Amino acid sequence: DIQMTQSPSSLSASVGDRVTITCRASQSISSYLNWYQQKPGKAPKLLIYAASSLQSGVPSRFSGSGAGTDFTLTISSLQPEDFATYYCQQTYSTPLTFGQGTKLEIK
Amino acid sequence: QVQLQESGPGLVKPSETLSLTCTVSGGSISSYYWSWIRQPAGKGLEWIGRIHPSGSTNYKPSLKSRVTMSGDTSKNQLSLKLSSVTAADTAVYYCARNRMGPSGEYFDYWGQGMLVTVSS
Numbered sequence: 515d516i517q518m519t520q521s522p523s524s525l526s527a528s529v530g531d532r533v534t535i536t537c538r539a540s541q542s543i544s545s546y547l548n549w550y551q552q553k554p555g556k557a558p559k560l561l562i563y564a565a566s567s568l569q570s571g572v573p574s575r576f577s578g579s580g581a582g583t584d585f586t587l588t589i590s591s592l593q594p595e596d597f598a599t600y601y602c603q604q605t606y607s608t609p610l611t612f613g614q615g616t617k618l619e620i621k
Numbered sequence: 622q623v624q625l626q627e628s629g630p631g632l633v634k635p636s637e638t639l640s641l642t643c644t645v646s647g648g649s650i651s652s653y654y655w656s657w658i659r660q661p662a663g664k665g666l667e668w669i670g671r672i673h674p675s676g677s678t679n680y681k682p683s684l685k686s687r688v689t690m691s692g693d694t695s696k697n698q699l700s701l702k703l704s705s706v707t708a709a710d711t712a713v714y715y716c717a718r719n720r721m722g723p724s725g726e727y728f729d730y731w732g733q734g735m736l737v738t739v740s741s
Contacts, residue, residue, distance in 0.1 A: 515682075546725035550666075557715055557731035558666065564724035601666055605725035609681040610656070610668040 516540050516604050520613035526621040531592045535616045537585045537602035546606035549578055549587045552615075553598045561600075562587065592618075623647040625716050625732035633739050639706050643699040643716030643732055650674050650697050654719035656728060657690065657701045659712040667712075671719055672699065706739045713737075 517540035527533050545565040550558035560569045562578035575590040597620050602613040629641040656671040670680035674692035689702040713736050717728035
């Protein structure tokens with residue numbers, strides 16, 4: 515299985531901050547990397563697919579980059595509704611696997 | 622707008638079979654792959670497997686011996702069965718639509734999730 519490791523596991527930030535979350539794969543996954551946002555009690559929501567493609571309806575303050583083994587999710591200016599847990603996911607090979615999550619909290 | 626809704630028993634006894642249904646509205650299940658994902662309380666996401674209604678399936682190897690997925694195009698429903706459950710199978714179970722693209726697949730629609738507790 516391909517292991518996905520996110521860092522940090524938790525992060526405190528303020529509204530308006532620029533935030534970056536990193537995801538590292540245990541082997542090269544090309545650009546087969548997605549990012550999801552999950553709020554408490556809710557299903558995950560797709561933000562970014564194929565490493566850098568913004569899902570329809572997702573605000574442009576979210577962006578993704580990377581290829582191979584190292585990827586980042588950036589939120590350019592945090593809004594109150596962005597405080598949530600973020601997961602990366604590889605779809606290069608089955609079993610599809612997720613990172614352990616990064617919890618973004620209000621400072 | 623595509624909507625997914627999981628349903629089934631919320632309580633299953635140890636050693637029995639967990640059975641869940643995902644009802645899809647707003648689109649046909651025939652043209653897509655569909656995945657089941659679970660999430661224990663306070664923990665991360667675990668992909669269980671995926672199915673195409675044509676019959677093609679892929680299961681997570683560690684669960685493969687206990688998992689069966691199927692689809693009923695006449696009812697536009699998907700089914701998950703997990704046998705010989707233990708407390709470790711207690712989780713919120715999600716169904717999701719797999720969108721296949723040139724740079725991999727992604728889950729663009731999710732059900733709201735259903736909590737299944739394994740307990741006697």
